[in-house]
Amino acid sequence: MVSTARVGVLNDMADDGPAPGDVSDWLEHEVQALQRCGRITASVEFVHAYGLGLPSGTAEAIERAYQELAAQDVALVVGPAIGENALVLSPLVERLRLPTINWAGAERARGKYMFQLQVGSHEDEPLVMARYLASVGCRRLGVVFDVSPIGTRHLKFLQEEAAVLGLDVVAEAGISPLADAAEQEVATVLGARPDAVLYLGLGMTAPAVAKAVTATDWDGCKIMNTAGLRGYSGDFARICDGWTYIDMHSDTNATIKALCAAKNIPPEGALAAAKGHDLGRLVAEGIARATDHTREGLRAGLEHVKWLPAALGEEGTLLGFGVHDRGALHGRYLVLRQWLDGRSVPVT
Incomplete structure (x- = not known):
């Protein structure tokens, strides 16, 4: 069994770091939690790549960044975050047979190796x-x-x-x-x-x-x-x-409420916390459930992630994948809110 799980983190919103949309701390937090309780016994190494993709940048930049990660022998990639870039990368992901979790809104950016945490949905x-x-x-x-x-x-x-x-x-x-x-x-x-x-x-x-x-x-x-x-x-x-x-977050969701209380996260930080938490859990659980830490092992590990309570969405939203299921969120994961006087308030 591969003793180290190498995870690529792809940021499509900047040419170099530190960059907006970085989820590294959340990924590390959830992986370390499973290491402490003994569910992940391997070391986990995070490898970073940056490429300013569409619409401000280019498709070539995001493809180049992804190939950099593949060349460094990562077994799993997290990113991109923008739907256009997820669509651009989908054929490359399948060609390289490299399991990837995008956190964008493009339902069409799914495949055997392309998984999705739906941060929005062009279709729903x-x-x-x-x-x-x-x-x-x-x-x-x-x-x-x-x-x-x-x-x-x-x-x-x-x-x-x-x-x-x-x-x-x-x-x-x-x-x-x-x-x-x-x-x-x-x-x-x-x-x-x-x-x-x-x-x-x-x-x-x-x-x-x-x-x-x-x-x-x-x-x-x-x-x-x-x-x-x-x-x-x-x-x-x-x-x-x-x-x-x-x-993507609800004031009624018990998972995000508990997380924000434990970490003293203010209301304006709830969305970022929910997104980071759910993405980190998918990565950590995929590693924990893999029989080995090769690309094929991690693809199969992700398919075994089932029925985790999501921090995103309304209370009762669940996280998980399946053999033919590449959309992580199940349930009422889209939430209507309104901007009033600089604050986000729920629409009832």
Whole structure:
């Protein structure tokens, strides 16, 4: 049996470290917890690689970073975090037969070797938004969406669910995912007199959309996908005040409540803690359940992770994989929240 489990950590949001989105501390914390209780007897070594991927960087950068990890003989990779980059890497992951856990929203970025911790979902989020809007009486929807694999995928599933619910998508306006102004697109959407305005995308241009809506006298329902998670840093929450959005953590979840209490984590840190905790548990449990620490051994180990209580999602959400199941979260893992006065509050 391989005496050391080598785990690659891939950061697709920077060219070098330290970088935003780093989950290394959480991975190490969960691995050490299982080492202390004797469930992991091997040493675990973390190897890091950085590549600024899409949309700010390039697909080549993220592929190069991934290949760096593969060349260092890692048996498992954690990352990337952005859906576009997970889609880019999927063929390479399968070709190299290197088990990888992405923590992005792309359901299509799954395979025999590509596992996913769903931090959002291009396919599920539009259904949650459409059903919420229907429940509050919004029938006419105006949509600003990123012209990208993320934005267009969201739009497709929104259109399908709207048709099921009898909602009308009365206007659509595509926008660059890196745009810093959105007056024209917002004017196009509002010109169709919608009951609700939606933003769908990665979120880098969401503040521009919010500013353009605020500058008008329109006062309808405003909602965005998990792009709203960017409100946990910078001025995003202030700019997007009043917008409902899809989050990944719930005030009712006993696992994250206990974790935050034990580590004295403030409410604004709950999402990052929940994400890091769940990702770390998947990695640690995969290593603990592997019969050996080769690539094939860790792939099989991940498939044996079952029914762990998740810190992400509503209470009762579970973590686990299976022989043909590569999506880790099971249950109501998407949570509606709203930015009000700089704070994230649950939508009831």
